[in-house]
Amino acid sequence: MENSTGPSPSPSYPVSAAGNALRVVRLLHELDELRVMDVADRLGVARSTAHRILAMLVFEGFAMQDRHKVYRPGPALQAIRGSHAAPPPDLITIAHPHLRRLADTVRETTHLMVLEGNGARFLDGVEGPQALRVSYRTGTLLPAHATSGGKAMLAALPADRLRALYPNGLPEDGARAPKDFESLVNELVSVRRHGYALNLQESERGVHAVGACVRDHAGTVVAAVAVAAPSVRCTRARLTELSQPLLTAVQDIGQGL
Numbered sequence: 001m002e003n004s005t006g007p008s009p010s011p012s013y014p015v016s017a018a019g020n021a022l023r024v025v026r027l028l029h030e031l032d033e034l035r036v037m038d039v040a041d042r043l044g045v046a047r048s049t050a051h052r053i054l055a056m057l058v059f060e061g062f063a064m065q066d067r068h069k070v071y072r073p074g075p076a077l078q079a080i081r082g083s084h085a086a087p088p089p090d091l092i093t094i095a096h097p098h099l100r101r102l103a104d105t106v107r108e109t110t111h112l113m114v115l116e117g118n119g120a121r122f123l124d125g126v127e128g129p130q131a132l133r134v135s136y137r138t139g140t141l142l143p144a145h146a147t148s149g150g151k152a153m154l155a156a157l158p159a160d161r162l163r164a165l166y167p168n169g170l171p172e173d174g175a176r177a178p179k180d181f182e183s184l185v186n187e188l189v190s191v192r193r194h195g196y197a198l199n200l201q202e203s204e205r206g207v208h209a210v211g212a213c214v215r216d217h218a219g220t221v222v223a224a225v226a227v228a229a230p231s232v233r234c235t236r237a238r239l240t241e242l243s244q245p246l247l248t249a250v251q252d253i254g255q256g257l
């Protein structure tokens with residue numbers, strides 16, 4: 001039997017939803033960034049449909065959304081492409097049960113993130129059980145210096161690598177985030193001393209968080225975990241209390257890597 005070199009025929013059964021999702025994955029691979037309107041135009045579907053497709057890809061790790069509402073290849077697609085930026089292959093699988101256990105223990109939302117340039121990329125999350133809670137941000141990229149987990153990872157960097165991430169100083173993100181590089185450096189001294197970092201409404205109004213690093217067996221920082229809660233019930237003192245089960249969780253994750 002001869003192998004055909006032409007395009008494969010369309011299947012005779014309806015697979016429009018799967019086909020559209022795969023087309024968007026291919027577009028992300030080829031273009032590296034997409035907006036909802038781009039997907040709607042390319043597929044000839046309503047923007048609401050395009051949004052649902054992208055949301056599904058974010059949930060499955062094939063796409064991620066930045067703070068400008070732009071979708072980019074997620075860790076699952078990066079791993080398929082052989083990207084060196086992909087997280088350790090077992091990180092999410094190993095960390096997820098610990099994120100869930102931590103969320104159940106402290107009754108607040110937990111996040112797993114990695115450092116991506118000078119940003120913190122959210123890889124996984126488990127929402128807390130309370131009605132008023134912080135939602136998970138899987139796929140989102142936020143400025144590292146405005147997040148607790150991001151600051152924890154920045155604090156672990158050598159001084160020269162830290163400065164190389166901010167050749168033009170800190171971006172203007174968050175009214176409460178550090179305003180300049182020297183302010184950030186001073187805060188990171190405290191982060192290294194305590195072993196965890198705080199986010200006091202720096203990435204989002206009304207949200208407080210505490211974050212700490214995940215280290216592998218060699219002591220290398222591979223990720224960070226954060227506990228996030230509404231500021232109305234989570235004071236600075238409460239964040240200090242939350243740091244104890246958080247530090248236990250990141251140690252347990254690291255031991256599993």
